[in-house]
Structure formats: structure tokens, C-alpha cells
Amino acid sequence: MIFNLNKWYKEKQDGEILLSYKGDISSDLITDVLEIIESKLEEKDINSKIRKKVYNTLVECLQNIYHHLDELPFNDETLFNGRFALFLVTKVNEEYRISVGNFIKSEKKQILTDRLNQINSLTREELKSLYKLILNNHDFSEKGGGGLGMIDIAKKTGSKLEYNFYEHKNDYLFYSLSINIS
Amino acid sequence: MDAFSIEGTPKTPTVDFNSETGVIEIKGRSIPENSIEFYKPLVDWLEDYLANPAALTNVNIQLEYFNTSSSKCILDVFKKLEAIYKSGNEVIINWHYEEDDEDMLEAGEDYQSIIKIPFKMIEIEE
Secondary structure, rough: OOOOOOHHHHHHHHOOOEEEEEEEEEEEHHHHHHHHHHHHHHHHOHHHHHHHHHHHHHHHHHHHHOOOOOOOOOOOOHHHOOOOOEEEEEEEOEEEEEEEEEEEOOOOOOOHHHHHHHHHHHHHHHHHHHHHHOOOOOOOEEEEEEOOOHHHHHHHOOOOOEEEEEEEEOOOEEEEEEEEOO | OEEEOOOOOOOOOOOEEOOOOOEEEEEEEEOOHHHHHHHHHHHHHHHOOOOOOOEEEEEEEEEEOOOHHHHHHHHHHHHHHHHHHHHEEEEEEEEEOOOOOOOHHHHHHHHHHHOOOEEEEEEOOO
């Protein structure tokens, strides 16, 4: 079955939508989005712990996409051209949910799967140790944090990272990630 | 040596480094996409400061948010400060965190366990 991106986007629009975006992602867009979500969260009378966790998680998710998305090479996909990504912040009952999706080259699937499964298998204490180990021992690239972002999210939210890969075409996949914060 | 300061933006902190008073401050939020670019002049300044530091270097870190790409750069700043401390000068790092922000306190404790400089954890009441 061919992956239907619009269907994915629609399905994620569950509960109260604080923010949803589909399109080009740039540094300026991230700045604007963070400003919007910050004021939206302030409007809500939620405790500062949750507010900060939602904000932090969104920062890491968006910057992860910013650094690691792959642009689709073909012009026939007019809708998904360029630095394309989707993301949503929703609230279902008392739980906040951040969902993000972007295209990547298929060859990245295995390494991402291994990394996400490893993170999901660790306890909070183990995540804490791994975070410190990478922080202190690994060289970071210009692109970012040596995989620290996902570890940081798992450590701070205490949630499992829910991920999926959907076949696209020509060796590209749609990679989606969802995180619950409560 | 000249003092060094940068005004804060929505994604980068206010920076105030003063070699005469030995007061070094980083305040606000640090969530740029390219942290290495932002922190390079800070690390370079500290490298020069290392040659002739104040008798006491008082470091104030008061961050509301920082991203993981800043976390390594902050460690690089602390490593320069550690070199100053190891060469026989007094250095203290005051790590400020907002009341109830356990994640920020924990981040400070992580640095404290890596860097051999006295840390003081300071809770800011909201």
C-alpha cells in the first residue's frame, strides 16, 4: 500500500490542536514556531514543569529534522519539495503529544531503528548515564548533538519514542516520531 | 583585555565576560541550530583570559532552556574554566535554576560531576 501523507497528517490531528504545520522548515520558521507554542502554553494554566518539557521536546524534534531531513529529489512531488516536514502539537485529555514527520533516505532506516530501540530499552538511570557519556566523550558535528537529542527527550519525558517508517519511492522513506508528555 | 558581551536573542543567551572583575555570565536561553558558531568566540575569549585571569573568576549560568547542541558547547566553556582552576586560580560556577525545574538542576549536576570546579546550585524563586 502506498503511504498517504495527508492521511497521516489528518490522523494526527486528534484532540485539541495547539499547532500544526506542513511545509518548508528553516531556522526562522523554527524561531517563529517556538514563539507561538510558548505563548500558547502560557495561555494554558499548566504547571511549568510540563510547559518546559513540551517546549524542550519540540526544540529537539524540530532541530533534529532541520539537521537530518533529506530533500526529495524529484520535482513531480510538488507538494513535498524542498526542506519539507510536518509537525503537530496536540493535547488529548491531560496529555500533550508532539508528532513530527519528514523524508529520509532509506539507507538511514537501520541505524535509526537501532538507535531508537536502544533508547527505548533503557531505564531513566541508564539514559542519564548514556547522556553523560556521549556529552563528555564524543565529538559533535556541525550538525548537532551526536544523537543526544533523542536521549534527552526520552530522559526528560519518561516516554517511549514511537516511530514509524513508511515506504515512499526511489529509496526514500517517510519517518515519523511521536512523543507523549504528561 | 577587552570585556566581551553579546545581547540575547530568542535563541541565544546574553553573554557578559569581564576580565577585570572576573565575572562571567551566560543568561537566557541557548537553543540555536548552530551552537558551535555561537560559542566559538566565547571559548576563544576564555582561552585568552586563561593567560591572565582574575584572582577569583565568578561564573553565573542562568539558563531557562538549552538544547542538546548547546550542551557540548557549554561543557567546552566549563573545560576552559577548569583549566583556569587547575592553574591555581579560584573559580566558582553558580548554576541557577528555576524553582521546580528538576531537569535544569540535573543538567547542572551532570556538569558538576564531569568538571572539577566548585559548583553552587542556586534555586531562583518564581
